[in-house]
Amino acid sequence: MRVREQTVEVPLDWSDPDRGTIDVFVRDITDPMRSGEDLPCLAYLQGGPGGKGPRPLDLGGWLGVALKAHRVVLVDQRGTGRSTRIDGRRMDAFATARQGADFLACFRADAIVADHEYVRRTLYGGRRWSTLGQSYGGFITLTYLSQAPEGLSACHVTGGLPALDPSAAEVYRRTYPRVAAKNALFYQRYPHQAEQVGRIADRLAEREVRLPDGDLLTVRRLQSLGIDLGMKPGHERLHWLLDEAFNGTELSATFLHQVLARTSYSDNPLFAALQESIYGQGSGSTGWAAEAERHRHPQFAETTRPLLFTGEMVYPWMFEEIAALRPFRPAVELLVERGSWPRLYEPARLAANDVPVVAAVYHDDMYVDAGLQLDTAARVGNTRVWVTNEYEHDGVGDERVLTRLLGMVRETGGGVTDQ
Numbered sequence: 001m002r003v004r005e006q007t008v009e010v011p012l013d014w015s016d017p018d019r020g021t022i023d024v025f026v027r028d029i030t031d032p033m034r035s036g037e038d039l040p041c042l043a044y045l046q047g048g049p050g051g052k053g054p055r056p057l058d059l060g061g062w063l064g065v066a067l068k069a070h071r072v073v074l075v076d077q078r079g080t081g082r083s084t085r086i087d088g089r090r091m092d093a094f095a096t097a098r099q100g101a102d103f104l105a106c107f108r109a110d111a112i113v114a115d116h117e118y119v120r121r122t123l124y125g126g127r128r129w130s131t132l133g134q135s136y137g138g139f140i141t142l143t144y145l146s147q148a149p150e151g152l153s154a155c156h157v158t159g160g161l162p163a164l165d166p167s168a169a170e171v172y173r174r175t176y177p178r179v180a181a182k183n184a185l186f187y188q189r190y191p192h193q194a195e196q197v198g199r200i201a202d203r204l205a206e207r208e209v210r211l212p213d214g215d216l217l218t219v220r221r222l223q224s225l226g227i228d229l230g231m232k233p234g235h236e237r238l239h240w241l242l243d244e245a246f247n248g249t250e251l252s253a254t255f256l257h258q259v260l261a262r263t264s265y266s267d268n269p270l271f272a273a274l275q276e277s278i279y280g281q282g283s284g285s286t287g288w289a290a291e292a293e294r295h296r297h298p299q300f301a302e303t304t305r306p307l308l309f310t311g312e313m314v315y316p317w318m319f320e321e322i323a324a325l326r327p328f329r330p331a332v333e334l335l336v337e338r339g340s341w342p343r344l345y346e347p348a349r350l351a352a353n354d355v356p357v358v359a360a361v362y363h364d365d366m367y368v369d370a371g372l373q374l375d376t377a378a379r380v381g382n383t384r385v386w387v388t389n390e391y392e393h394d395g396v397g398d399e400r401v402l403t404r405l406l407g408m409v410r411e412t413g414g415g416v417t418d419q
Contacts, residue, residue, distance in 0.1 A: 002029065002035040003028070003029055004028050004029075005027050006025075006028075006123060007082075007083075008122060010022060010115050013106050013111075022083065024083045024084075024115050024118075024119065025081060025082035026073065026076075027073075027076075028073045029056065031068070040071070040129065040153070041070060041071045041072075041073050041120075041129035042071070042072050043072075043075065043116060043129050043130070044072060044073065044075075045116075045133035045138075046074075046134065047134045047136045047137055048077065048135070049077075049107075049109075049278050050080055050268045050270025052077065052268075060397075060399065061396065062396050062402040065402045073119070078111060078115055080268070088323075088324055091327040100328075100330060101330075103331070104331050104335060105277070107274060108274065108278060108280075109136075113140060113143050116151075129153060130415055131144065132158070133156070133157045134160060135367065135368065136160060137157070138160020139344075142376070142380070143345060145357070146343075146346040149349070149354075152355045153417065154409045154414070154415030154416070155356070155358070156402065158359070158360045158402075158405075159362050159368055159393045160373075161361065161368070161380075161385075163376060164350065164376055166279040166280075166281050168289035169287075169293065171289070172289050172292075172293040175313070175366075175369070176296075178311075178365075179309070179366060180300075183309055186235050186238065189239075190235070194305070197222075197242060200251065201222060201305075204217055205219060209251055211259060213323055214323070215264075215323055216321060217256070218321060221318075223307065223308065225262060226238075226308070230312075230365065230367050230392055230393045231392050232391070241259075241262075264322060265318075265322060266324045272314045272318060276288070276290065277341075281341050281343050282343060285336060287337065288336050290313035290314060290315060291313075291316055311366055311367065316333075347379065350381065351380070354381060354382050356384075356412060356416070357380060358405045359385045360396075361377070361387045363387055364392070365392070365393050
């Protein structure tokens with residue numbers, strides 16, 4: 001791979017440039033044998049929220065497919081990676097919770113789209129480019145089509161068509177049953193783990209257990225390990241983590257270190273801080289929707305056996321019990337109660353869309369409801385979907401997925417050109 005790295009300065013708030021600037025880091029990759037060619041660009045829209053651009057280890061999966069004909073653009077979304085990064089120290093610097101909340105509100109999909117448009121115009125000559133949106137990257141894709149379709153030649157989405165009338169309450173109403181189904185599959189595959197998980201939970205309930213950073217390991221934090229159950233190897237990763245949970249009668253150091261690594265949010269605090277706010281649009285607050293819905297599902301109680309793991313839900317207790325998230329708590333509490341948000345999707349403009357959109361919809365996706373995705377696909381012009389249960393949410397890692405999506409665009413005449 002031939003790699004080029006650049007940094008651009010953009011407004012913190014695109015609607016008010018006087019509020020200051022931040023940096024956005026851009027890495028692009030080409031096949032070394034074709035680096036001198038004028039290749040079309042494919043911008044990868046990372047999942048999240050709060051996800052930095054991928055750090056390639058090899059030419060496997062979607063990247064190898066894309067590099068056959070494209071220059072691949074990897075942007076560290078604002079607030080992440082080598083862009084101006086948001087962490088607890090940055091949040092502690094705000095004098096008031098309101099200042100922190102107003103700051104975090106500048107890191108949603110509309111601002112990410114504005115950043116990408118600036119990068120496209122200033123670094124890549126202003127030509128249309130295609131996109132590959134994974135998970136939350138699909139949400140960004142539809143905001144892009146709503147705000148700046150003139151910058152796009154074709155859009156490829158994997159596991160991420162959002163509802164056009166987003167409601168955090170409706171999202172989580174649909175999510176809990178899917179997470180319960182993934183739990184059932186896990187215990188069917190590894191039935192002996194039901195006793196092991198119950199033993200761990202009972203140990204945590206009996207007396208305090210501290211993680212290596214000093215945080216208290218609670219049963220509900222243990223349950224949050226289920227965020228991985230929607231990925232293809234997620235069941236196996238959880239199984240092997242639990243396999244070494246005990247050293248005699250005590251929880252092992254190996255287990256506690258791994259639990260910390262998987263639940264600390266140290267690498268992506270924005271994921272937790274913005275998780276519900278990505279559904280804010282128009283009037284109405286998100287209001288800790290995941291927490292409210294959990295009370296309607298007693299099977300997820302901490303005392304239930306077998307103990308059920310939760311998914312990517314974010315709860316208010318996380319901002320009390322997890323060290324990396326505590327500085328975000330005052331601002332996030334205001335964000336979830338915010339009653340008015342700018343619109344992220346424009347249904348009329350999307351209905352008239354002429355940019356080719358092709359999407360892989362994973363039938364059993366734990367994170368993004370397939371029914372909502374299909375409803376959206378029916379409301380966005382020039383959209384084709386491929387519904388499959390061959391993959392979990394991380395199916396983009398299989399080269400066949402992007403290969404098929406690129407073929408779907410070719411079959412309908414290719415992307416939009418500048419001519």
